[in-house]
Amino acid sequence: MSNNRDLLPRESLLWIFAAQFVALLPQLAQLPLWIAFAWAFAVYWRLEVFRGRRDLPGRPLKFLVILLTVAGLALSYQRWFALEPMVALLALSFTLKNLELVSRRDAFVSLLLAYFVAATLFVREQSIPYALYGLISVLVITAALAAQLGSFSARPRRALGLSVRLLAQATPLMLLLFVVMPRLGPLWNVPQDTSAGRTGVSDSMAPGDFTRLSKSAEPALRIAFDGPIPPPEQRYWRGLVYSEFDGRTWRQGFGVDPRNGGQVYWKSGERPLPQVGPRYRYRVIQEASRSPWLFALARPASDSAGVGETLDDRLVKRTPLYSRFAYDVRSWPRDPQAVPIPLSSAERRRNLQLPADGNERTRAWVERLRRKGLGAEAISSQLLARYHREFTYTLSPPALGRDSVDAFLFDSQKGFCEHFAGSYVFTMRAAGVPARVVAGYQGGEWVSGEKYLLVREYDAHAWAEIWLDGRGWQRVDPTAAVSPERVRNGLESAAGEEFMRDSLLPVHRIDALVKLRLQWDMINYRWYQTVVSFDSEKQRDTLQRLLGDISPLRMALFFAAPVAVVLLAMLLWTRLGSRGRRRPAVERLYGVFCRRMARAGIARRAGEAPRDYAERISAAKPHLAEFAERVTQTFERAAYGGEASALKELRYLLRWRLLLLPRVPINKNKLAGQ
Known part of the structure; x- marks a missing residue:
């Protein structure tokens, strides 16, 4: 049973709820909506308890709440051992703590949980806005901790001021630890919910997918080069290869997707590399995509940890990208090998696969060309020439029917990159030429201020590759045949008025x-x-x-010297500041009272509020109760109310003879005459 003096006052409760709200606010967009309502209801219940309108819940009600919470988590998440349910469980733990928030100990536990909830913000995102919000969260939570010291400390200006001072004093140590402390990997790995919304290129492609990406100006890649930079027409950042077609949607298929049997070389040197040095060296910073696909120029190799190379010239990561990720790449876009490795029978079958029926007009058109004796390159040239003569590049293509390739080639003749790439690969496969769709990004904007290439989501692109005996896989971009400015100058130049037409603010204009x-x-x-x-x-x-040279002695000196300097500076600042500043008269008089009470055997505790101190004096020394109450009331009127008469009264009360005779009534006439 908590002592009444330890019960939380109204100001402490409000500070706790403010800290909880600040810590929870950025998580509300990711957590189920019912968790926000649960927190609001718990706060409402606790405030009703403070007003005396309700009682704290008993064990049966608490048990029911726990059951409802577990059921809610089970219905909201498909699996429990993942980041999202863990964060939800942490948020619910200090939400339910409000139902038993009674003493200061409960307040400290709740606020420590708030620190952890605020820290989970950086698991998903480490950008500057998130860092600033995290700093605000720590500031408010620390102020809430300071407010638990007493009613005087709960005043917003004083609590926030103390929080700012504490954080300012901790900043030098934080910076030192940031530089010195060893960078250790996580002790455990909690996967994230891969069913959540994704961004970027997907592991399948259907008509309209890349059109959707063209409406986003969010960054996708940032690429810094160590040496030469490829020209715009060579900036094809490949990430996925689609080999399976069901008549409408292209997918990676079995044997291509590493998750379904695709071979990956995880160790450097496992895959033979050309003898000649790489043409490009660069570092890619890729935004979170919730998928393992990485993007690089053709023929890539990477020594970065956790990055592997596939047989179809791509890079993948062992785990999906839940946060921004940087990796180093070397690329040989023009492989100097004279004779490529022959295409295996399994790969040939995979890259010739077509549905048994459908798109009959396209098949018939290809058959007519083959009867004329045209080979693979001639058929490709015929199709690309037709794209150039008859087709239109647009961000608003019409919807296609069941036979999407026929509808595009013979009816609408309007499309985006996925329409051209998909129809081209289908046509070449129908002609007996192994072909595949490659998806990724094309182009990028050069940022001269920091010397890197910025690739945005609207740079998402799809192109094709065909196999030519004796030459290997050759890139063919059908979009370049109908809209060469898309490759040279980017989407904005090719799309014209259609580019970002639906955006609320035309930033690009x-x-x-x-x-x-x-x-x-x-x-x-x-x-x-x-x-x-x-x-x-x-x-x-x-x-x-x-x-x-790094040695233990130098590291110790490097760590200890700044700490000693900071501590010495704080000590000098405290001493000189205390000498240079004269406390207000009301505080000096109250200090006299505290010293006299200490000599009487009741010393004031550090941070103890005047009202709490007076109650403790009354309980320990009943004969001093009236005197302590008078001094405390007068001090509060003088310190908080600014009453000049209260200061005179306090000075009169603290005369030594009144301490010996605390029950002597005060002579108001004499007081007024002083």
């Missing part, structure tokens, strides 16, 4: 906003390079620049 957007992206790029990607390798390089 206002030069000032375009420059501002690029400046913001450069700031984000520098933030990631400096802070987020500060791994063990960068830490070692930084320490070597600062210390030269």
